[in-house]
Amino acid sequence: MVNNRSQLQRNYDEQGYFVIRNYFNDAEISSLRKVVLKFHQLWKKDNAKFYQEEAFNSSLITGSQYLAFDDRVKLFNFISSKKIVDVVESVISAKPAFMNTQLFFNPVNPQQKDFWHRDCQYDHDVDVQKKVIHDTQVVHLRVPLFDELGMELVPGTHKRWDNDEEFAVRQEKKGKVSSDSLSTGKKIKLAAGDLLVFSADMIHRGLYGLDRLALDILVFDSAANFADYVDDDCLPDISMLDKIADPSLFINTLHLKSMG
Numbered sequence: 001m002v003n004n005r006s007q008l009q010r011n012y013d014e015q016g017y018f019v020i021r022n023y024f025n026d027a028e029i030s031s032l033r034k035v036v037l038k039f040h041q042l043w044k045k046d047n048a049k050f051y052q053e054e055a056f057n058s059s060l061i062t063g064s065q066y067l068a069f070d071d072r073v074k075l076f077n078f079i080s081s082k083k084i085v086d087v088v089e090s091v092i093s094a095k096p097a098f099m100n101t102q103l104f105f106n107p108v109n110p111q112q113k114d115f116w117h118r119d120c121q122y123d124h125d126v127d128v129q130k131k132v133i134h135d136t137q138v139v140h141l142r143v144p145l146f147d148e149l150g151m152e153l154v155p156g157t158h159k160r161w162d163n164d165e166e167f168a169v170r171q172e173k174k175g176k177v178s179s180d181s182l183s184t185g186k187k188i189k190l191a192a193g194d195l196l197v198f199s200a201d202m203i204h205r206g207l208y209g210l211d212r213l214a215l216d217i218l219v220f221d222s223a224a225n226f227a228d229y230v231d232d233d234c235l236p237d238i239s240m241l242d243k244i245a246d247p248s249l250f251i252n253t254l255h256l257k258s259m260g
């Protein structure tokens, strides 16, 4: 692989993210873009009001609601391709498991601002957030399908609690709002073909603008208790498994779910 695995692991461990430039070639991106755009057009039609009023992402891209068998198999093969699995294994060494996919796009309303958050804040109160950032975290792999402004991240916050400025902005205290700028933020511009890997619980925000359409693949460590977050319908069914070159990312999830 293009980058040394232990270097990636060290970057992730210290900073909470890393980016690999030009990781995917044009053919890989254009074939992925074709399938994802099919999903996106159907999803937008089906969720017209939500899309017009407030949406900035969708999820369950691999599910059966909008894509048929062959397109789903293409997505599953991309998600579990050697390029992706190599990177996943650099951050999760034992039995990484697939969780979900999300698709990030620009909100229709230009007044809607990009906002700082940790993913865990939607599941937990502040006291619990302080604890869970020290536990195993979900990993996002962002695959931009067009050039985009990318993401803004606060390096190191996968392992440390917010400073006063970060907390006031993220939680909208002391007259701050979550779209205010943060002096500790680092902008990572992304081009189609790049891959950004980051921890879901670090402080981050997507940067709206350009023609952004980014596929995020979410994975977790089998040792962590995230199987309940996985929707059965976004996993391959039995008839698809033998059409996936290396289905172990999905098998690991199916196995965790079967253990209840």
Ligand SMILES: O=C(O)CCC(=O)C(=O)O
Binding pocket: 056, 104, 119, 140, 200, 204, 205, 206, 207, 216
């Ligand atoms: O790109 C965005 O709008 C937000 C991305 C994000 O929060 C995430 O991937 O967890």
